[in-house]
Amino acid sequence: MGHVDHVVGCLAASVVTGDETIMVEVRDWLRTVVGARGGDPTQVAAVWELLAVPLRGHPLARIHLATAPPLREPSSGDLGGDLDGGDLDEGLSGAAS
Amino acid sequence: MHPLQAEYWAALESADRVAALELVKRARVEGTSHPEIIDRLVVPAQARIGELWLSGEWDVEREHEATTINEGIVHWLGSFAPPPDPGRPLVVVACVETERHSLPALVIAEGLAGEGYRVDYLGGDPDPTHLVRAVVTTRPRAVLFSASLTSSLAGQKRVFAELRAFGIPVVVGGSAFGGDPDRALALGATAYAADLASACGCSRPCRGGSSRSRCPSRRPPTSRAPGSSSSAGCSPRAWSRGCVTAGAARRASRPGGPTSWGTSTTSWGAWPPRW
Structure with missing residues (x-):
């Protein structure tokens, strides 16, 4: 199982169990794995952005994804992704309505 | 670190299966029980293996080599158990579907066997259709599932529901469940068990169950293989202390309800998940 598959599986588990802490756990875990292997942990944000794209129309899943914001460093620049705060807020409000 | 633990770790670190086995043989001859060997050598070593993989110090191949030695040691210790008494309750132990980290399930399976249960151990990533078919045929007292990776959880509702529809309790444990x-x-599991003692408690019938399926009493010491003495956990109080059922969880959420559980050894999922 690849790391991204693991994240997707955790998102499914988070939704099915209603336990949003799962996404916090997997975000922290992925940052550790990436950082320990010489990667940039802030790039976890890119994974979250990519995940958010096919989740349009799935507000509950987006809520669970947004529970664990990817902690992008301010200096990393704007990746122009789908998980900028406003987009996630939109998902949250859409789910609540 | 105890010298025995240091020596065992050195064997795993160098992927020296023979040295690890010789050390365990020696510990056994010197009177260390099988649960003690698992609790003090195998489980802590596996936790360290997981940490080293997570930190990037060990690659997957090295981690698998050491894990395989650990698994072999548990199998070897289990080989000394006397033949199971056909009159004792049967339990099935397996990983959940897609979960291939089978050491926690193996440790629980051997622990339950040591406590007198007949155990069908199905290992990692079982086919759920075959599992349900087999379980409906053998009618075990309970099915115990282990999950280490949280990503393996989402697909389990259906098989848990199927088993429970046949009246078979589903007990789960492992690090994927987050410790509560x-x-x-x-x-939809019947109960969560944090450790071996809890798993024993959860595998007992409810009060008023038939005598045929009662929890096995501990075997007398004379019937045990050398070194296979019980861990301290499987007492009659284990149900209330370590096993949390759906009903108990609801009661626990009320003011004044029990708030803690899982106090004994042989933790189920004490190490981080590995790949």
């Missing part, structure tokens, strides 16, 4: 019963109960 919430995820387990949300998936």
Whole structure:
């Protein structure tokens, strides 16, 4: 199982169990794995952005994804992704309505 | 670190299966029980293996080599158990579907066998259709599932529901469940067990169950293989202390309800998940 598959599986588990802490756990875990292997942990944000794209129309899943914001460093620049705060807020409000 | 632990770790670190086995043989001859060997050598070593993989110090191949030695040691220790008494309750132990980290399930399976249960151990990533078919045929007292990776949880609701529809309790444990019963109960499991003692408690029938399926009493010491003495956990109080059922969880959420559980050894999922 690849790391991204693991994240997707955790998102499914988070939704099915209603336990949003799962996404916090997997975000922290992925940052550790990436950082320990010489990667940039802030790039976890890119994974979250990519995940958010096919989740349009799935507000509950987006809520669970947004529970664990990817902690992008301010200096990393704007990746122009789908998980900028406003987009996630939109998902949250859409789910609540 | 105890010298025995240091020596065992050195064997795993160098992927020296023979040295690890010789050390365990020596510990056994010197009177260390099988649960003690698992609790003090195998489980802590596996936790360290997981940490080293997570930190990037060990690659997957090295981690698998050491894990395989650990698994072999548990199998070897289990080979000394006397033949199971056909009159004792049967339990099935397996990983959940897609979960291939089978050491926690193996440790629980051997622990339950040591406590007198007949155990069908199905290992990692079982086919759920075959599992349900087999379980309906053998009618075990309970099915115990282990999950280490949280990503393996989402697909389990259906098989848990199928088993429970046949009246077979589903007990779950492992690090994927996050250390409390919430995820387990949300998936429809009958109970969450944090450790071997809890698993024993959860595998007992409810009060008033038939005598045929009662929890086995401990075997007298004379019937045990050398070194196979019980861990301290499987007492009659284990149910209330370590096993959390759906009903118990609801009671626990009320003011004044029990708030803690899982106090004994042989933790189920004490190490981080590995790949």
